[in-house]
Amino acid sequence: EKSPHIYTREEVRSHSSPETRIWVTLGCEVFDVTEFVDLHPGGASKLMLAAGGPLEPFWALYAVHDQPHVRELLAQYKVGELSPEDKAPSTLQTSDPYADDPIRHPALKVNSQRPFNAEPPPELLTENYITPNPIFFTRNHLPVPNLDPETYRLHVVGPPGCQSLFLSLDDLYQFPKHEITVTLQCAGNRRSEMTRFKEVKGLAWNTGAISTACWAGARLCDVLAKAGHRLCETEAHVCFEGLDSDPTGTAYGASIPLARAMDPEAEVLLAYEMNGQPLPRDHGFPVRVVVPGVVGARHVKWLGKVSVEPEESYSHWQRRDYKGFSPSVDWDTVDFDSAPSIQELPVQSAITEPKDGETVQSGEVTIKGYAWSGGGRAVVRVDVSLDGGLTWQVAELDGEEQRPRKAWAWRLWQLQAPVPAGKKELNIVCKAVDDSYNVQPDTVAPIWNLRGVLSNAWHRVHVRVTP
Ligand code: HEM
Ligand code: MTE
Ligand code: MO
Structure with missing residues (x-):
């Protein structure tokens, strides 16, 4: 194995602009992330705060970086390691900006x-x-x-x-x-x-x-x-x-x-x-x-x-x-300038009961969920299937009536349905229809996008039935 290039903190510090290239350190490793700056999901300006120095004080603020895929991404940009006398952890201190956040509910x-x-x-x-x-x-x-x-x-x-x-x-x-x-x-x-x-x-x-x-x-x-x-x-x-x-x-x-x-x-x-x-x-x-x-x-x-x-x-x-x-x-x-900013959202629905992987009683099953559409479009119907989308039943819409063109709030819905005799499992699916007859796509594949937004495919829940 080839021995890594060795750099001092001083050298790393001199790489803090696009002209000199942008280097950062994590632990004792040195990375050239110039090509990644404009792709950073948290924004180029945030990444640039760490340019020429250690990532730790900044990553301590954003736990989103504590994931294997982030480390793997960074690893691609490795150019060397810090010299042994420079490996001492950075003395950079950050007071905790989240110390004053409110207390939250334990159910969240x-x-x-x-x-x-x-x-x-x-x-x-x-x-x-x-x-x-x-x-x-x-x-x-x-x-x-x-x-x-x-x-x-x-x-x-x-x-x-x-x-x-x-x-x-x-x-x-x-x-x-x-x-x-x-x-x-x-x-x-x-x-x-x-x-x-x-x-x-x-x-x-x-x-x-x-x-x-x-x-x-x-x-x-x-x-x-x-x-x-x-x-x-x-x-x-x-x-x-x-x-x-x-x-x-x-x-x-x-x-x-x-x-x-x-x-x-x-x-x-x-x-x-x-x-x-x-x-x-x-x-x-x-x-x-x-x-x-x-x-x-x-x-x-x-x-x-x-x-x-x-x-x-x-x-x-x-x-x-x-x-x-x-x-x-x-x-x-990706060219962010080529797409409009999201404003009104598409039609959406999801099953909240039963939960995926749960076991339900044979006899009858109660299915519950929510449905909503953007732009004030009212939800006119929610269809539910127990067999992965082969056959459908119409759910009952609860909650308040919606005003035409001003349907700002969701409808809760439910369906009580007999569990077909002999079924060992159910593939429960829901999909909503709004008053422009917009519908949800059946799968994720055609709407997948790199940032994972606008995820409104049919919602699917798989449950087992007790005999
Ligand atoms: C998100 C990588 C530096 C702030 C992310 C994500 C990646 C990433 C891959 C998306 C993670 C996910 O959602 O699964 C990196 C790399 C960095 C770096 C490789 C250095 C080379 C920084 C710095 C800051 C920062 C220095 C702050 C000063 C953020 C924030 C997000 C984020 C706020 C969340 C964006 C959001 O979802 O709203 N970063 N990051 N990052 N990063 Fe970084
Ligand atoms: N406004 C400020 N000032 N800062 C934020 O981080 N997050 C936005 C929006 N308004 C945000 C903000 C996002 S992305 C959403 S989805 C909603 O607030 C969430 O509102 P909530 O936390 O009250 O549910
Ligand atoms: Mo959001």
């Missing part, structure tokens, strides 16, 4: 602690039409900011020639209070099913990255009007910035088209209440955006700033993430 299934990402277990998810706040799924990209409601101000940038508004919570309470029930779904919901087909990069959500709450707040269109904004002829976008930020000071950001923001019928909210309570810290205290019918990523939490811009938000999460691609696109060929 945690996908990542830092940042905190967790979903309710299926057996709790559809127990209530309104998801109780403590088990509402949580998707954080960064530490949770601790904001003082007394000094909180929402910066609303005015149109050219107009002044900005700096709204206190009391100012927001002066706008007409609007209340709506809205289901929020992460673009990565059910990603784990895509991963099982072929590896993707992202948190391994099961069926629980979706929840429903009754939100109350000021309508965004009222606040924008107060700041002097009008609907304009040219394309424009409303950009949101959170008060959570990464080690570079970059805030979470996203945008939606101005036309949706200004449409009173679209009911976009600056919400300060969730199920009659002030927003919990994990869900954006004191103010978050709620964009009914639109992917979770645009519902910016801990809202700090709203502005109207000619272009979409330049945020990583608007431009370099939360987009769909052909199954043929891989990390070597």
Whole structure:
């Protein structure tokens, strides 16, 4: 075996820009990751924080790197090792930015602690039409900011020639209070099913990255009007910035088209209440955006700033993430500029009971789940099969009736069905239909994408039957 090239920390430090190439270390190994920087799922700017030095202090913040596939990826870029006298662990200290995160409910299934990402277990998810706040799924990209409601101000940038508004919570309470029930779904919901087909990069959500709450707040269109904004002829976008930020000071950001923001019928909210309570810290205290019918990523939490811009938000999460691609696109060929940002989500449904691998009694089986579609499209039907999709029965839709074009919340559904005599196992499948007659694809293969978003194939659960 060839002995590795030996470098000093000093030499590694000199490789910290594209011109000099970008090197990092992990343990005593040295890597040249220049070619990977633009492909980094966490963004090029974050990776660049570690350029010329050790990864440990940064990876300590993002547990997503503690996976074999990440280590294997890094291994491909190995160029050598640190000299023996340089192997002492780096003295770089990082105080824990997550130390101040709130306490969470023990029922949550945690996908990542830092940042905190967790979903309710299926057996709790559809127990209530309104998801109780403590088990509402949580998707954080960064530490949770601790904001003082007394000094909180929402910066609303005015149109050219107009002044900005700096709204206190009391100012927001002066706008007409609007209340709506809205289901929020992460673009990565059910990603784990895509991963099982072929590896993707992202948190391994099961069926629980979706929840429903009754939100109350000021309508965004009222606040924008107060700041002097009008609907304009040219394309424009409303950009949101959170008060959570990464080690570079970059805030979470996203945008939606101005036309949706200004449409009173679209009911976009600056919400300060969730199920009659002030927003919990994990869900954006004191103010978050709620964009009914639109992917979770645009519902910016801990809202700090709203502005109207000619272009979409330049945020990583608007431009370099939360987009769909052909199954043929891989990390070597992906061009994020070529695909639109995800806004309205496609029709979705999943089985929450029974669970995959469970054993059910012969006689009769009860099947439960949820169904939802983006853009305010109502769920008109859920079909359930016990034989892998050969024959179908129509499930009963529970929960509240949906308003046409404003069906912002899910339908829970259930089916009680006799277990066909002699069956030793069931392949239970569900699929929903929305009021545009959109349907779910039967398998993952044709919708697989490298980031594992928009995973809405028929949901399948395999159970055994006790004789
Ligand atoms: C995600 C690799 C450096 C922050 C990821 C993922 C990979 C990766 C493969 C996706 C993992 C998955 O979801 O399965 C690397 C490599 C690095 C590096 C090879 C160095 C050469 C960094 C640094 C930071 C960082 C220095 C922060 C300062 C993140 C974040 C995500 C991520 C925040 C999560 C993105 C998301 O799912 O929202 N990284 N990373 N990474 N990385 Fe890195
Ligand atoms: N807003 C800020 N400021 N920071 C974030 O990390 N995550 C987004 C969105 N808003 C996020 C954010 C994503 S991807 C989703 S799916 C939803 O918040 C999740 O909202 P929840 O945690 O209240 O369920
Ligand atoms: Mo999300």
